[in-house]
Amino acid sequence: MNPYKEVERLASSVAGRDIRGSFPPEGKGDYAFPLGFLLAREFGKKPEEAAREAAEKLRHPLLAEVKVEGGYVNVFFDRDEFLKSVWEEAVDPNYGRGEGGKAFVIDYSSPNIAKPMHVGHLRSTILGEAVKRILSWRGHRAIGLNYLGDIGTQFGALIVAFKRWVDEERLRKDPIKELLRIYVKFHEEAERDPSLEEEARKEFEKLERGDPENVALWKRFRELSLEGFERIYRRLGVSFDVVVGESDFVEEARKVSRELLEKGMAKIWEEGDKKGAIVADLEGEGLNHPVLLKSDGTTIYLSRDLASLLWRVREFNPDVLLYVVAIEQNLHFRQLFTVAKKLGVDRELVHLAFGMVHVEGMRLSTRRGQVVFLEDILDTAVNHVREEMMKRGTYSAEDAERVGVSSVVFWMLKAEPKKDVTFRWKDVTSFTGESGPYVQYAYVRAKNILRKAGEANTSPLTPEGEEWEIVKKVALFPLVLEEVEKKYTPHLLARYLLDLSSAFHHFYDHNRVLGDPREPLRLWIVKAVKNVLEIGQELLAMKPPERM
C-alpha cells in the first residue's frame, strides 16, 4: 500500500468522509489534513480543539509525529517505515502498474490523406499515444485507432491538379510535399479561373460514382500519404492497432441514417437551402439539425462518424470510446454522442478535446501552402541537440535523435490539453528549464552514476535532507499515474517528471553518491529516480537516451 494512500485512508476514517492530504509549507510536516476546520462545525468546537482531538486518533506505524497548528493536522512520516514501504517497488521495472481491466478505443492522430500532417495532428498524435501507453500501463486494454480522413470534396481539386501539374519525379522523392504543391497551385489558379472549381466538383462526383480512373488516383493518394505519415510515426515511436478510413463507413452511414429516419430520430428537411437532406433532430437538446445525408443521398462526416462509432462498439466491445480531437470539433462530438446514445450506445463516450496549436508568425493554411512540416520540427530539434552534444563530446546519432524528438514530444505534453499553445522555434531549440532535456539530463546523470557504481549494494539508512525529499517524491509516482488514468491528462505526469528531476538535480549538486558513507542509501535513490524517469519517459512516448 502506498504510504500516502495509507495515511489518507486513516485521516478519512477520522474525518468521516474521503479527504485528500496536501503538502504543508517547508518544515511544518510531510503531509497535512485540515481536519480541525472540517470537524469544528460538526461538533461545535473550535478548529484547534477539533484538530487536537482528531490528531489523537491518527496513530499509525508510518507516522512518527502528528502536530496541530490551527485547524491543521500536520504529520511527519516515520522515514524508515516510509522508505521500507517503497523500497522494493520503486526500483521495480513494473512500478506504478495498475489493475485496470477496462477496454478503451482511442481515436488519435487521424490525419487527412493527401495533405501534410499539421501541428494540430501532431498534438493529437502525441497526446493520444501518451494516453494509450498510460492506460495500458494501468492494466487496461487500450486500442489505438487511426481514423484517416480519406474522403471529402478536396479530392476533386486534387484530381484536377494531379492530372494537370503533377511532377512524377518530385512525387517519388517526397510525395506529401508534391501533393501539397499541386494542391496549393490549384487554389492559386482557381482564383484566376473559377471554372476549375466546377471541374473539381465534377471529378469528385466521378470519384463518388466509382469512376475507375479517379478511384485509382485516390488509392494512390492514400498509399503515398500513408508512407509519408509512417515516416513521422516511426520517428515518434507511434503505432496503431487499427487503421481505418472514413471511406470504409459510407455504406453503413447510409444505413444508419435511414434507421434514424425510421425511428423518428431524424427527418427530411423540407424547406430552404438544405431541402431534401436527412437531418438528425436534436432540437430538444439544443444541438440543431445536423445533416446526416445530403439531399443527393451522399454521406457526411457526422453519419460516417456515427457508423464508425457503432462499428467500434461492435468490433472491440470497449467500455470507453476516446476521441483525441481538437476542441473546435466540440459541437460535432456533442451531436455525435447524443445521436449514438439515442441509438442505445451505453458506453462512455469521451471527447478528449485539446486546444489550438498556433505557430508564431504564421497563419496556417494548407491551401496557401502555409504549413510547418513535422519533419522540419523534429530535424531542427535534433540538429540543435547534436550541436550541444558535439560541444560536450557526447555525440551519438541515436541519442541526438532520442533527445531531439523527445524534446518536441515533451513540449507538446507539458501543457494542459484544453489550453491553446503557441509553437515557437526558439522554444524547440531552448533546452533549459521545463523541457524534455531537463528530465533526460537528470536521467542520464543517474545512469552515469549507476554505470560507475557497478555491482555496489544498496541498503536502507534513514533518509535525510535532499535524500528524504526525493524518497517522498518517488512514492508519489503511482498516485500521479492514477490521476492521469482518471482524467486523461498526461501533462500531470510531465509536470511530475520535471518535479522529480528538479529534486534529483538539487540532490546531485549537493551530495556525493559514490564513495560517500551514505552510498548504500544514495545508490538506491539513484536507482529509484532512474527507474521512475525511465518508466515515465516511456509512458510519455519519449525515448530515454544513454548519454547526452
Add this chain to the structure above:
RNA sequence: GGCCCCGUAGCCUAGCCUGGAUAGGGCGUCGGCCUUCUAAGCCGAAGGUCGGGGGUUCGAAUCCCCCCGGGGCCGCCA
C-alpha cells in the same frame, strides 16, 4: 445572437474537478558556483489587484452569478 474554451509577474505556465497555511515553476534580466559521479545543472535577487465586480463560506486562484477581454464553433466541409 446561441453554445464551448481560455484569462495567474515582461513572456510562458502549475494549482481549479475534490475550497485550507507566506499562489509553485520555467523563460528572460541581474549577481554567484566547474581540481570531486557531465554546468542541458545548481545557488541567490528583482518581478503577482490570480481579468473586474458581487455572492456562498470560519476560509475563494479554486464553488455560484453578472460583466470585460481573447479564441473557437454554429457548412448539403472535416
